[in-house]
Amino acid sequence: MNGVRGRTWASARTGVLALLWGSTFLWIELALDALTPVQVTLSRCVLGSAALLVACLASGRRLPRDRATWGHLVVAAFLCNALPFAMFSIGQQSIDSGLAGVLNATTPLWALLIGVLIGAERGLRPVRLAGLLLGFAGVVLIFAPWRTTGPVGWGALAVLTAAASYAAGFAFMGRNLVGKGIPTISLSAAQLVAATGLTALTLPAGGLTAPEIGPKTLIAVLILGVVATGITFHLTYRTIAAEGATNTATVGYLLPVVSVALGVVALDEAVSLRTAAGMAVVLVGVGLTRRQQGSPAPAVNLGSGRRERPTPRRWPETAASTAGRTAATPE
Template structure:
């Protein structure tokens, strides 16, 4: 992996770790529905500009159903669940629980293929469950009213990501940018009918709207572009490293900007979840020697 790609990987992890910070800031004021409608709309507009510049049409007549399925499970439902949970849970806890996504993806794949998982994968699943139990059991936030429902919402969001990842593997003829672009517009349409039933509880300040724009443009639009670039340059296996790095940044941003408490259970629980995820995915980093990026 070149130095440039390593920096992209770290930057991507920092961005996705920051998404929990931005949701934690904006969700109590805007509510889940309004916040996510803004998020996917801003992401859609940003990706539309990129698609025009790169001349990548969506081909809606052929792929509109695919965009709606992907938009439902990869954006609309999980984003709403995370935004709902962000009104109660800490950014650190949100980030670590999100790392269970590969665990859910593996379980769903095993059910779909009707194949038993191996011993190493089973150990990883058990470790992941133990890490979540440790976090939930010791984190003082989990004692707050409504925390149980919020934790269930986050795990359901990660479950939906698992569905989306397995579904996306079955679709081979859609470009990555079109997947992101089309699914964001589909998410915008899917979330819109929910907004009137869950109006914003407060008036957003300039800072709140800044967090919303960051969620849409930075954490959704730009993050997708970086991720697709990494997949092209270093392959999906090395790009998967972001799964292990983003919880660390989620904890860091929550501590630095929100004053969240990081106890021993946060560090140990995160380490157990990440170790379990590594076992489940069979992750083996192949970075190779660092190389300086060529200048043009």
């Protein structure tokens, strides 16, 4: 029963994370109506870090204090926050929000490649590899790079850079921050504080002009910062701690479904039959990447009063996921 509940909670967390993360592109699109890319990036970092700092203090947690942890947080903040946030804002000046979500769905492929290169992915099961490749094929079907017309160029390249940066950031966080005995709420709040500092340094590059913010833009910026950045980023940290960096990146394959749907409903962006078929392929790919082998095994008493589930056949192991599940701290 514990195994069933654990998988149910993991699936629910993945669905919520995909919904919130996928909505990010809509809020960025609306915020760009009045703000520059630098202003959008800084505002979401400020609001996201403020929301998580309040949650951190309310839960009785403290921010990390040692210099080594903060050094790792600064690197993670650049890879997983400051750089990709800026690239999305720049990229969405020339491409639709739906396409931005589609291109961001390449994050799992970058994560798998990085995991293989750094040795974090061992014994990758064929069914999971097939799911990753099938999911990428769905993204390609949606993007249709063989077409001679459509939104391509620097905007698309910026979003692809963001997707690769996310993957590198997840891997770095899994190896250097998760599983060190620090609560994830403390880590996520501190990392967004660091990202705010890094982004503030870019204000001279287009962020000093006073914007004219209307009610629609204000609401979009608030939701982008508090919900789509603060809450979503904390959920991302929790998922990395529970399932590892590569598994967390597979959430990216669900983003095209959310981003394209929201683009159609809220922004009147067009969607074709080919795009719908691609999204269906994406969903099948996600199902394969998260498929479990065998029946849930009972917990094993290790003799120290602690109970852990054996993992060899049920979880696709990575160095990050092993550390995260063993040392994750309750929030």
